[in-house]
Each structure stands twice: as structure tokens, then as C-alpha cells.
Amino acid sequence: MATRKPPDTSTPADKPTPPGKVATINDIARLAGVSKKTVSRIINRSPLVHKDTREKVEALMREVGYVPDPMARGLAFRRAFLIGMVYDNPTAQYIVDMQYGALDALRDSGFELVVHPCDTRSTGYIDGVRRFVQQQKLHGVMLVPRASDDPALARMLEEIGCRYSRIVPVADDPTDGRLVVTHDRDGAAEAADYLQTLGHRDIAVITGPLSYRSAVERTAGFVETLAARGIGIPKARIVEAGYTFESGVVAAEKLLAGRKRPTAIFAENDEMAAGVYKVAMRAGINIPRDLAVIGFDDSPLASRLWPSLTSVRRHTRDTGRIAATMLIRADGDAMRAASVRPHLIVRDSCQPPR
Amino acid sequence: MATRKPPDTSTPADKPTPPGKVATINDIARLAGVSKKTVSRIINRSPLVHKDTREKVEALMREVGYVPDPMARGLAFRRAFLIGMVYDNPTAQYIVDMQYGALDALRDSGFELVVHPCDTRSTGYIDGVRRFVQQQKLHGVMLVPRASDDPALARMLEEIGCRYSRIVPVADDPTDGRLVVTHDRDGAAEAADYLQTLGHRDIAVITGPLSYRSAVERTAGFVETLAARGIGIPKARIVEAGYTFESGVVAAEKLLAGRKRPTAIFAENDEMAAGVYKVAMRAGINIPRDLAVIGFDDSPLASRLWPSLTSVRRHTRDTGRIAATMLIRADGDAMRAASVRPHLIVRDSCQPPR
DNA sequence: CTGAAAGCGCTTACAG
DNA sequence: CTGAAAGCGCTTACAG
Incomplete structure (x- = not known):
């Protein structure tokens, strides 16, 4: 059992969050009798929080159903909790599988997936992606073939300091980007x-x-x-x-x-x-x-x-899952490249020549 | 020609936005010699701005390439500049066409599209959509068949005050939602x-x-x-x-x-x-x-x-475009229902019976 | 038609 | 390990 702590009487106004309104970091701090900074540390998994404090606050957050506001967090972080998926008109099934895979990775992570089709043959499409990334302050983008083929696009993302993962048929020159190699x-x-x-x-x-x-x-x-x-x-x-x-x-x-x-x-x-x-x-x-x-x-x-x-x-869904995971993992640098291997599915369209 | 105005000398610190950093409402206000509230009015198309002031500030915003930060706006508005698309596993081409249509409507609107597949047969899927909508403070959601079939889902969205558009095969009971009827x-x-x-x-x-x-x-x-x-x-x-x-x-x-x-x-x-x-x-x-x-x-x-x-x-892409337009138009109440009509494409799979 | 103050819900930088 | 102050870039509510 955890050590029993004396009831906290230091909280000045211990009234519950008004109904209809959703709880904020201030409500949690007040209810838990800690500062909002401590709550913030817990949200961001800082190790600099006493175990008992952490457990008490986490229990409270669960009880209240508190989830930090992604826009407030994004504003303070200067970075949104959004992952962009940039692609250029592959087949529908490929796009959808890739999206499902990415969403598998983002589920319960606090990140959402924003889709951005583009036309890599049009002049200025790179500017379009740049505006998309900068205006939304995206946390990262997944580059799907054939957008991932274009070195100029990757170069632009590096220049503006946007993290990205590229899905590529073969490993190429090392860049700042993460790589999912499909072989x-x-x-x-x-x-x-x-x-x-x-x-x-x-x-x-x-x-x-x-x-x-x-x-x-x-x-x-x-x-x-x-x-x-x-x-x-x-x-x-x-x-x-x-x-x-x-x-x-x-x-x-x-x-x-x-x-x-x-x-x-x-x-x-x-x-x-x-x-x-x-x-x-x-x-x-x-x-x-x-x-x-x-x-x-x-x-x-x-x-x-x-x-x-x-x-x-x-294995498109796996590919999408990995490409998205690379963007949101805190220890992302541990995973700069991954492989997905294709294999033949034999059906009825081949037999020996006559 | 617009009336020539005397140079504005009232601005205390008329230095340009530091390079590398993106302009904010404060920069625009300072550079234009107006208050940030006036800039805010222009961003939000308030009529309560003098024509000359508006033109001067708009020119400046274009020149600087200023775009308001969607997270800051969202935080202040208590509503994100995001449209959700909720669907339950139709065919890939249908999803993709719907997304393209929605993106057609959202292009240059400041809104982005966030995708949310769900399983309408799973218990608790409605809770999943509710968390998605509330945590992200979505501006609105598009309900695609068969998610749009479920009255309980629409009811939940009404309860939490989230605007939505439904794509339905036939007009049904009037609700708070907008309707795209596909006949x-x-x-x-x-x-x-x-x-x-x-x-x-x-x-x-x-x-x-x-x-x-x-x-x-x-x-x-x-x-x-x-x-x-x-x-x-x-x-x-x-x-x-x-x-x-x-x-x-x-x-x-x-x-x-x-x-x-x-x-x-x-x-x-x-x-x-x-x-x-x-x-x-x-x-x-x-x-x-x-x-x-x-x-x-x-x-x-x-x-x-x-x-x-x-x-x-x-005409799935048209359908998606209309459903998204209904959610972002300021005069949205003028458009509560729309129709899209299917038609037969004759190819080679039919001939008279023998 | 315009603006100064306060606030949205978080985090950073600093102090202890 | 914890917290008070200031700030992220906008808008609302109020005043003029």
C-alpha cells in the first residue's frame, strides 16, 4: 500500500470543476493541492516529481477525466500536436492503408493526423507544403511516395527544422529525416x-x-x-x-x-x-x-x-505505423531507419508456359 | 487611386520582425501603427474597421506573409480550426474521394482536415468520437456513411454542441445537423x-x-x-x-x-x-x-x-466538398441541406436477354 | 470606428 | 523535488 498522506488542507478554494466546463490544469492543481507547474511536469513525464505526488495527481487526472488542451500546449510549445501526411496521388487503397497505419501509431498519443495531398509535378508544391507545415506548426510530417522521392522537399523540411520520416524503396543518402525502407x-x-x-x-x-x-x-x-x-x-x-x-x-x-x-x-x-x-x-x-x-x-x-x-x-499499414511512430517517439533518435519487406502472394494468374 | 496618407510616425518601435521568426499580430500592429485589436478585427472580417485602415493593414499582412497562428486563435476562441471526418470503413476509393472533396472546400480557409475512422459496431465508439471532438475542440465534423446512419452519434454531437454535417441516402428527421442527401x-x-x-x-x-x-x-x-x-x-x-x-x-x-x-x-x-x-x-x-x-x-x-x-x-468528391463547406461557412445556416444525385454510367456488362 | 486590460490553458526560465 | 512570474499569440468584454 502507498503511504497514507494527511488530507491536504492547504488548497484555498477546494470546489470542484463547474459542470459543463472541462477541467483545466488549474483545476487539477487546485484539487491536488500542488502548483500547476507540478501538474505540467507530470503531463510531460518529467522525472523531477516525487513518486507519491505523481501518483496522487495521476489518479486525480484519471478520475476527473482530465486531458491537457492540445492548443494551449501547442501554443506554449510553439509546436502543434499534429502529424502531417504528405502524398501525391497513389492508389486509394495505398493512401488509406497508410493512414490506418499512422493512426494506429497515433492512437492515445495525443497526436492527430492531418492529410495533405499534393501534386509533385506542379511548380510551387514545395511552397505549399512549407506553408502547411509552418502555419500549422506541425510536429512532423510523413513523406509518402512519390513525395518522398523528391530531395528538394526533404531539403526544405530540414531548412525549416521540421522533423520528417520518408518512406523510400531503398535506403539513400543519410539526411536528417527518418527512413522507412520498403525494399x-x-x-x-x-x-x-x-x-x-x-x-x-x-x-x-x-x-x-x-x-x-x-x-x-x-x-x-x-x-x-x-x-x-x-x-x-x-x-x-x-x-x-x-x-x-x-x-x-x-x-x-x-x-x-x-x-x-x-x-x-x-x-x-x-x-x-x-x-x-x-x-x-x-x-x-x-x-x-x-x-x-x-x-x-x-x-x-x-x-x-x-x-x-x-x-x-x-505491408503498407505497417509502413505507415512505423513512419508515424518515428515522428512521435521521444527517443526517436534511437530509431532513424527501419525496414519493411515485401513478399509474393501466389494466386491463380501464373502457371508454367506451354 | 487610394487617398495618400501621411506617413505614420506614431509607432514607437518601428523595427521589422526579426529574421527566422514568423510575424505575429503584435508585429503587424506595431508596423501598421494600430492596436492588435484592430488587426484582430481585420483577421476576423469585422465590418467595424475603417476602409483605409483595413486596406493598409491587409497590404502589410500580405507583404510580410503574415498568417494568424491557428493554435493561438483556437485557444482564445476555445475552438480549433480543424474539421473532423468520421467514417466506418467504406471502400478506400470512397474515403479518398470524400477526403479530396473536403480538402477542396478547406483549401485556403485556414482549416485542416483530421481523419477519424471508427467501428460503429464496437461499443463505446460514440465515446471515442466524443473524446476526439472534445479534446481537439473540433470546429465541426463530417459524418460519412455508415457513421452518418446512427442517430445516437448525431444526438451525442448535439448534446456537446458540436456542429456536424451528415451524408445520408435520404433526407430524414430534421436535426441540428446539416444534411447532404445523396438520393x-x-x-x-x-x-x-x-x-x-x-x-x-x-x-x-x-x-x-x-x-x-x-x-x-x-x-x-x-x-x-x-x-x-x-x-x-x-x-x-x-x-x-x-x-x-x-x-x-x-x-x-x-x-x-x-x-x-x-x-x-x-x-x-x-x-x-x-x-x-x-x-x-x-x-x-x-x-x-x-x-x-x-x-x-x-x-x-x-x-x-x-x-x-x-x-x-x-459524385463522392462533390459530396465531400459540400459537407465540409457547410461546416466552415459563416452563413452556414443559409445552407442546411443540399442534394447530390447519382446517375448510371453505361459500360459493357449489360445487353438484352437471349 | 478604435484601443487597453484581462484571459484562453498551457510551458519556459528562473529561483529556491 | 517544487513553485511564482512571465509569456506563447490570439480574442472577449468593456470602454470611449
């Missing part, structure tokens, strides 16, 4: 291994825009792995597309037009793989009998398609 | 009309969960429109499912099992329509030749499927 290369390598094991030798790739680092990594992982297995991919079998369904259709039309078709296509995301499906269906090419297809993302679309699509899973 | 019934009616016009007479429906008002509305709109055209739907042709792909598969298996199959199926969202596709593909039932299918949502999935899916478009 896209490994996922593509696994896809290559799988096709090679099935016996495919004439394999094509539909890449994302090669200005995206994810597309560069996935392409490298795929091509290099096949090369290591003795399978070369001719230039004409590598078609750059735009990570969209429509661009996947165009690329597939190119690949499936001639007499001599590849026996397998690796599309660097599921949207483009769906484009391959459309072209194959229309042309009477049977998947997987006449053509094996692999996607990347393992989005819901993968199981909606028929036959269901073999695809590389990305 | 799901009309969209389903259009689907019914279309199938009837094509000549279908044996038509089935896969409904959403009938605890969702959207599902009730869509079902009623569809069934009643067909009835008005002299086409009855037997009980066995109406199967309740869960708005998910998997539940659509189960429902389609039921409907497509027997000898006597319907010639058309209306699925109350695209996810379930994709389930119908899967079952039909597997069973060798050709869409649209052997079976017409219509979905609801007009999600990206609709065009990814093969053949592309005829579906009811919802």
Missing part, C-alpha cells in the same frame, strides 16, 4: 524467381515511370535476378508505363501485339496488371494458360480480378 | 429502368446489409421502379449481403446455382458486382451475353473488370 527490389526479385522456377524464359516487364524510384528499384530487382538465373530480357520486352490502368492497357497492347508473345508479364503495380488482363481478355489470350501475369501491391483488385492475380504484398 | 434511391431506380428497357424480366438483387440505410434505399428504389413497370421480384431473387466482395461471391453462388437463373443482377455496390463476375466466370456464364450485371459506386474497379461494369456514379 521494393526484393519483392520484384521474388516475382522473377517465381516465374523462372515455373519455367518461363520469355518474360516482359511493364514498369512504372522511371522517374519514380520505386519503378527503378522494381525493374532492377526483376531484371537483375533473371539475369543471375541466365535469363536476359531484350529491350523491347521492357515497356515503361505510368502506374495507371490505362497506361497498362497501352503497354500490354504493345507487348501482346506480335506473333511472338512473351509467356509472362510482370507489371510493376496491380493497376497495370489489370490493364494486361483487359488486353488479354479482349484478344482471347487465356490467363494463366497462355500468359502468366504478376502484379505489385497486393491491392484488393488482385483478388477481384479473374483469375485472381499473383502479386507482391507491401 | 441513392434514384440511382437504383435508373438501374432498374435500364434493365427493364433492355428487356429483362427475371431480375435479381444483391443488397447491402439492410441495417445500412443506403442498402434499404437502393433496394426500395430498384424494386419499386420495377414494380411500377409491372415486373415483380420474388423473395428468392433478393439476397442480402455485406457490401464486400466475399459476400457478393456467396450471394451470387446462391443466385446462379439452380437451373433457372436470373438474366440480370443488380449488385448494390461494385465490390459485390465483382463477386458476381467471379462466380459467373468460374461457372462459364458469359457476361453480358448470359447475364447482365449492374453495380453501384462507379469505383475504379468498374472499369478494371472485364467486361467493364455498368454502374451508378455517386
